[in-house]
Structures are given as C-alpha cells and as structure tokens.
Amino acid sequence: MSLYDRNHLTSEYDASYDAPLEQGRVSKLIKETYALLTASMVAAAAGAYVAMSTGVAMGLNPLLYFILMIGLIFAMQFAVNRGANSLALVLLFAFTFITGLTLGKVLSLYIGAGMGSVVTQAFVATAVTFGALTIYAMNSKVNVDSWGKPLFISLIAVIIIGFLNYFFFKSSLVSLGISGFSALLFSFYIIYDTKNIINGVYTSPIMAAVGMYLNIYNLFMSLLNILGFANRD
Template structure:
C-alpha cells in the first residue's frame, strides 16, 4: 500500500488519475480471467462428474462412455489426472515469458479444463446442494479476503515466505497421505490449508497490485497481459483450493 501511494504521488510521468484507472482495468482483467477459468472448470467438472455418478449408480451415461470413466477414475490414470494440473502450473510459470500473450491465455484455459477433469469426482461423492452451498461460502470469503488485500494500508509482503513454506508442507503431506490414508492427517491438511489459502488470497491480491504499479510506467502491454494471467492463475488456485478443502471439511456426501 505504501508503494501504491508513493507511485501515485510521484506520478512516474503519468497522472495519478491515469494510474488509478490503469490499476482498476488491470484488476478487472485479472478477476475476469479468473472468472472465465472458474466457469470452464465448473462446466468440465459438472459434465464429467455427473456422468461418473450415473455410471457408479448403474445408469446410462449421457456423454462419456462407461469404459472411459472407469479408466479415468479406477485405474492408475487417476494419478495422472490428479497430478497433471500441478505439473502444468510449474511448467506454465517457467515457460510463460517465452510464450505469446495469446498462447499463454490458451494454456490458462486448457489448464482450467484439466483442473475441472481433476476435481470432477466431487459430483459423484457430494450432494449438489452441498457443493453449491460451499461454493457460495467460499465466494464470500474469497471476495472479502481479496478486497482486504487490495485496500489494506498494511504491507503484508512479509507473509510470503511463511505462506509458501506452509504450502510446500501441505503438498508433501498430501502426497504422503496417499499412502498412509489417515483421516486425521487429511483433516489437519484441510483445516490448515483453508487458513493458508485464505492468507494467500490477501497476499496475492496485494502482490498483483504492487506488481502492476512497479511496471505500469514501462508501457509493456504484452508483459502486463501475462502478469494479469499469472495473477488470475494464483487467485484461481487459492479459490479452488479453499473450496475443495472446505468441501472436504463440511460437505455432505451422497
């Protein structure tokens, strides 16, 4: 926030009103990209998940063959589907500077579809009302945390190292628990994870804002466009992980 006021007062060759307008446009683009990605994820998850639920119940599927669904969810392929989004995130982060803006956006949409496939099983496990209810709660929490991160005058950049270490710990614990299958460990992962992703939502929002202010005067629209995509990716992951962990904690199963 201090950086924002400093840049705004100094102007860096641009009127303060132009800085405000540019920042608003940038944030709107970030949230817009995130919203489209969430829509893609939801559509893919719903259609794959409902067909999987129908197959589990012995009913005729509407879109996907039963054999395909069985392979996706009952064979080792399920681990590929589970970890593929994580691999894409790391690869995307490493390669985005070598991509064109259009390619980066297409990769982001493809990642959102892949994530929808990865979480589609929830429609076969949890009730539709429970999914909608937890999604609504997550949306309210996310909006509140992101708004706070955007408007607070407190510099929360120091949270980054702590939150990153917590995130790495959660990923390691989740991988280990695939073999341990401990309900207690999974409960702890979800409870702590909600807090970590809540913190990351505020932290990432402020970081997106400060990154824009640090580079806006360069006038590099290609770079700012990619920055918006990466910002949207970070917020998208925060929202989705909060949603999945809250669903695991409070969702009603079929």
C-alpha cells in the first residue's frame, strides 16, 4: 500500500545518468523487497498461530489497534530515514506479527463457526489475485503516476466509513459494501506498488515490503468477509 505520493525517479532524467548502475540497484531492491515480504508473511502466520492457540488478541480494541499500526508505520519510516535499518526491520516484524494476532482472532471466529472452508477459499483467491496482478503489473506498460492521490483518498474514505459502521451503523450490508470496494481498491494498490517497486520509486525495501504486505493482508480480509457473508445461512 502506498504510504505517500511519490514522483518517479525517471521523471528527472540526467544525461550523465548511469543506467546499468540504476538497473542493478532496482534489481537488488526488488529481490530484497520480496524476500522481506515473504519473511513478513511468516511473522504474520506466527502471530495468527499464537492468537488462535492462546486467544491473546481477543480483547484488542479496534481504535487502539489502528493507532498502534499507524504509529509503527511512521516509526518504521522514521527509522529508515535515519538509516537505522536494523530498528526498521524489528518494527516491520513487530508490525506483521501484531497484524497476525488480529488475523488469528478473525480466523478463530470463522473456524469456530464451522466456516473453515471459507478461510481456504479466501486464501486461494488472494494468492491467485496477487499472482495475476503482479504478473500484469510486471508486463504491462500502464502508467500509474497519477494513481497515488485517488487511491489514497479512496483509502481514507474506506477507513472513515469503516469506523462509522463499526461504532454507529453496525450494518452487515455496509460492511459487505466496504469489503467489496476494499477488495477492488487493494487490487489496484497491488498493481500500483508493484509498478513503483520495479520502477525504482521506492528507496527502501523495508517500506516497499510493508506496503505490499498491507495490500495482501487487506485484500485477504476483504475477500474473507465477502465469502463469509455469501456462505452464511
């Protein structure tokens, strides 16, 4: 998920620009990003396992959870900007482990309700969607430079409506609508961030990894809610 608007590095082309050197840097960034993304998934899985085994996340307040997550993201960015990459890595895995705790809470509810197959369906759908969109982004020549602002505005709208629904409306239909829109939104974010990664817009594999992790995580949660709604009696 894009955390802020960026301008492509190639928009300020210099005649002395060393293309082979830049290609090497981008290639390294891509490899490191997806290695960290894989490690982040493992940390999230560990968090989910702990939550499902102990119930440690059952009393987590949504608003406090949201504030904690935003705080960790900003702390990560601050650490990266200061060159404290070791600290940023610790924060990355703390972030993904904690989101895994919340995921474990949700999965426990579905499995406890006899809807374990829905979890499997959502997982497969997320993996297929992510793979297809990644291949599309890597092979497409679509220009995503103008996508940042509308995607970010849409994200803020989803967050606001989501909180309003949780605390006031408490409507399952509104929740379904939010999930449907979120699934579409984070699908576009996968394309957007994949393009930014391969174009070298990200300067840190840590921030690139957390952005992509959030895209996948939110896509999965959205699909899980949609499929769960469709399979309820």
